[in-house]
Amino acid sequence: MSDKKIKVGVLGAGTMGAGIAQVAAQAGYDTLVYDVSQEFVDRGLDRIKQFLKGGRERGKITAEQESGTLARLSSSLKLEDFAGCGLIVEAVPEKLELKREVFQKLDAITPADALLATNTSSFSVTAIAGAAKKPERVLGLHYFNPPPLMALVEVVQGERTSADAVERAAALLRDMGKTPVRAKDTPGFIVNRIARPFYNEALRILGDGDASVETIDNVMKAAGFRMGPFELMDLIGNDINFAATESLYHSFFEDARFRPSPIQQRLVQSGNLGRKTGRGFYNYGQK
């Protein structure tokens, strides 16, 4: 496909940014990675190297695929260098003003047919796109962690995003081996919103004293879920999970359906965030 020739830009070399860049480079796209310091860029590229090395050692990819992917990756500390990219995915920290600033700049330096995407999970795509003079080519591409392993990408159409931009982005994602699913620009898009009761109602049942952590997890696994809600919250990190619920709650103007749980808030306040701290709803052995 002719789109193969476009160059992909990724802004932000954190966990998500590095993963998104890896997906593009692995699919044969020349990929340029940006961050604010060489240190951050190097850390991101190193993450990709480790990921690919692990994949090669487990026989998932060949040595040629590994070296080819790395050869297609380059980096820059200057946004101006992204003027030649046909698709730019922004994965900078979740601060609305910062994101708007980035899109204002991108809008000014790129040709009108370049696709500008945000990987935001907590802001509306429309709010970010509003910073661009040509918001019809601004859209959301919401990848899941870790991007190289998760097939799903939510393609989010802001109020002023053109159908053509959505179409072209979906085609690019399919070419990168992803499964794009279109979503309207609504809080939490599809997954973060619909998955909320899995965590929130489990917390409510626990809070009401209706069943224990262990019983709830066991019952949910016995019904087919791969992990119980409390195991999963501990894996995600209760700070991250609580923040996601709180953000959705406010985005829906305090709708009772998304009301966060005081139990999880206490856990976050206590510093028992889950696996990463050695303790959450379960004890994993203090770190």
Next chain:
Amino acid sequence: MAKSSVIVVGQSRLAEEMIGLAQAADYDAKLYPDADAAAISSSLVVETSCFGEARKREILNKLDSGSPSAVILTSCLGFSTTRIASWAARPERVVGFATFYPLKDKKVVELAKGLRTDEAALTAAEVFFRALGKEVARAKDAPGLVFPRILSLIVNEAARALDEGVAQAAEIDTAMKLGVNYPEGPLRWADRAGLDEVLAVLEGLYAETGDDRYRPAPLIKKMVSAGWLGEAAGKGFYEYKK
């Protein structure tokens, strides 16, 4: 030794499945589409309906006159077990259970005592489900207990998103399977469980708590009114060939 006997009352796929499981476990098991009082005599009756209060109360009344000493296992999807038990002459013998069709792929059945339920009745319920090859989990008394309650709320949110035009049904299901590893998309899952059963849980929780978070999605209410109950009806969020 004489076979243990059980009577299953109901017209759902769950009722039929339970008869099959009970017979396979060597129970003398009989299915009654409704609680025809004269026909019923057994030490254990499983009542599987998710009807509203009037019809459910009628079933409990018939069981009172038809099998006054049996332990009654009643589906507590739509009401607390305490509430259902209050419609029986002897609430001590009423135990709540909560599950969605199909039982065959579930390892655990959840049980609850009402405030007045005897421990002996709950034990009898546990013996029955264990004989069917299930583990049992005890939960405190609330409509839908754990799994049906959590799944119904996920379905409710998916139905709202669908109704708002966030995405198509198949896209919502794909996103949930790929994004958070659900074994089944919530809308497809609801079609299998039955939208009437899902609505019963939501309405039960809404009535019991008065909390807005349980307010059923208008789309689910309309679909149930239209008879689009899911797989068993040939149409739900998806179409099925009968």
